Amino acid sequence: MHLTESLPRLTLYTTACYQIKVQTLLSGRCATMFNELTLDLNGKQGTSTLTGTLADQAALHGLLIKIRDLGLPLISVVRVEPDLKQSNENS
């Protein structure tokens, strides 16, 4: 899949692209909570994948807090290549 090794070294202040998968089909109001991210739904698995660029680790943790507060079961958090965002959207 995506090779995290090839990505630039991560620090607490590095801007990075993340892909976060939750066990819920996000829609309506709930989906608008993540407007700044790209949302992909997988109806079969009943999962949603949020992909987007996050300013730094504090932003990532803020996003995880939002997911916790909405009560969305978290499947995975993966750092990805920034351009994966595009290719994923077209698939």
Added chain:
Amino acid sequence: MSSPILVTKLYIPPPGPQLVARPRLLERLNEARQRKLTLISAPAGFGKTTLVSNWIQQLKDEQNLTSTDVNKVSPSGPAVQFIWLSLDEADNDPVRFMTYFITALQQLENTLGQSILDSLQTTAVATTVLSSAPDYLITPLINDIATVNIPCIFILDDYHLIETQAIQQAIIFLLEHQPPQLHLIITTRADPPLPLARLRARGQAADIRADDLRFNPAEAMAFLKQITGLDLSLEQITALENRTEGWIAGLQLAALSLQGQSESQVDTFLAAFRGDDRYIVDYLVEEVFNQQTPFIQNFLLQTAILERLSGPLCDAVLDGGAKKQETGLTSSQGVLEYLEQANLFIIPLDNKRQWYRYHHLFGDLLGHRLHQIYPERVKELHCRASQWYEKATLFDEAIRHALAAEDFDYTADLIETYAQTLLWEHGNTQTLLTWFEILPNTIIHTRPMVIINYCWVLFEIFTDREADIRALVAVAEAILPDRLAAEQDEAKKAELQTSIAETQLILANLARRDNDTSQALHLAQQALALLPKDSNLIRAGTTLTIAATYDSLGQSAKAKEIYLKGIALAHQFSNSYIILINVAKLIDVLAVQGQLQEALILVQKYWPLMENRLGPDAGMIYINAGQIFRELNDFEQAEHCLNKGVELCKPFEAMALMVVQGYLGLAWLKHAQGEAQQARLMLQKAEAYAAIDPMLYPAVRMQAMQTRLLLAQGNLTAATHWLTQQGFEQEKSEELTLSYLHEIDHLTLVRVLIAQHKADRALFLLTRLQTAAQTGGRAGRLIEIHMLKALAHQAQGQTQQALPFLAQALQAAEAEGYIRLFVDEGQPMASLLNEMTNTTYIDKLVTLFPNFQHLATVIESVSTPKTEAVALIDPLTKRELKTLRLLATELSIPEIAAEMVVAVSTIRSHTKSIYSKLGVHSRFEAIQKAQTLELH
């Protein structure tokens, strides 16, 4: 009485030694005064707090300079007031958060938000408000801030500790309605769930993040030189900077480790962690820690359990052996000052060198170490801290440490002393609940006072834990008599006696919730008999339960007598909340008794007290007073009171009943003003609130009230429909079981029967209702019954028989000023009044009948079917959703195609697919449908 406040939470931390000048960041902070929100978001150890406190110091210095020379304008603008609030985990209790928040703001103006503070302290339901309707508390606060004439910068430090939704809601609401004087600075380790993107887009928020905060190489060099005093080579500095990645806490730890080392040792040190991905903090803390004397090491470890440190507190926590001292540091105070000078990750919390805290990261690691090295000592340390806090009467902190010490007996002792105040005066039910849930049952079950307070908390917060409450009461009942018999101390005896009475009162309230009135009455009276002389608060509570029970039984005279007693009792110990609840209920009783003028006097008497209150207590009076004003035909006053009452009661689920009555009052008011549409709207709102809790407001009653208004508007079909639906059609009037609970429904039934020309049935029922009302002393209802008897006779064509009944009703009504009771009956009453011998009163009534033209717009049906949002069978794809969003803008199809970087034909095919999935035929329809389906 005000909540105990830890003032250290409100101190602006004194600035640390200014080691490195950071003009670019200070400049960014200066811009905070043009923005609503400045977010300083970065992990621990990036110097967030230090930055803000240094900035404040700089601005204050500038302001002081400026103030000596009035002509000189400070480069950073006009004077500002800084307000600081250091948050901790306990602030997740909304009541506690709001108390600190408002107390902090009172530095601007000491009366600011005082009414909110008062209502937070007196109503245990304040938690409900913040969770369900934050605007209710925040709006008055915003209004107060808007009157202050200097700008204010409010710093919320460590906001990541706040997890409670209600508090987030309150802050969001504040940000959305922020007065221009106020600017927020939030420091946090993770971005808070606030609408940041929107605020940033509007230029109302800006961030200072880890990347901005970290030291660049030049800053790192200056910093290292200052601390170590060493002339490090560029290579060495680069190595340190690379390894710590500009992370200030890391650099500081490294610098501390390097203090007093020789050049060659520096290289060894650097070699030890270069190119290594180990977690450097552990390594560095170890280094720094090992450089300390055993005495300091011991001090650091033992005090690591404390959230805040002061000399006396540390003295109390340290064990005796450690206090004997070798290095000339004679007290903990001395040690704290030494640590501060040595830059050992200790942060002063005030200017007087009284309170400190460890840097979070350092404190955490020390705590971890303590648990590893001396696991057996931890409990004892907490225990000593708890005892110190108890002596300082800071019970919150005392209880928290006692729980950490797992000394549950001691915790229970503390809770017993403190719970009464927390529960009845501060309304901190949420905090209490947390503690009760941690306490093991074995402890709870031996402590009657803990049990009772636990029961009240459960009763206040939940409606579905009756079984738990009953089980707990049973335990208390089983142990209390023996305790009482064994107790010698008189004061303790009285306490136990009160507890025994309280068990009965709790049960009485449960019975009332179940509508078991006779049991409620029995239990409450038992409680009253058991209460010792001077337990006023519980006595007032019991009295209220008894009066309300008589009230619901229709025994108005008895209820009135007891409400009056309750008011007198509450005056004795000046509890506004209990006074007002009694007054509100008394007004309602007086209306049923037909004593409108007495009710009016009561309203006037308590008006000044109500005006300053924000709670449901005042709300209840407004609603009941509004009904009186409406009856007296004072529309303006009625509308004001009803609206205000509804606003005050709305946030409380338990007040749904009052809200329904408020809206019903408004519906009749609108009807009287000829605004049929508005009347219908109010009726719908009443209906919505009645649906919240059918236990409080039965559906039957709601339908009866609807029917009555429909009938008044001339809709006989709907009224007949109600009759059939309720089964009243089949039931014979003589078989109907009368009870006060259903009196209003039956009086509606009478009206429908008259309209259906079944006046004989109506008359029969009226005679039975009359007897019941007479027995209960409900003179107001008797007026209504006589009036209806007149109408029934008239419907039978027996005008002559009707007139004496009407005369009887009018005679009683005139002195009290009744108007709407007659006028709302409409045309039949108008013609009947015309038959009467003229008096001034009758003349006045007659002129008030409308010309009935508005009745042409008869309402078809009260409840219009609501369109339900239905999920799409075939959901839109991501691309289609994106297209749909763009369709809602002003962009043309080619522009949308350009926006999405696809061909126009692709957009057309998306659009086609969207239309078919949504079942629409135009762009406009699609957007509308998308809104109802919440597809954004």
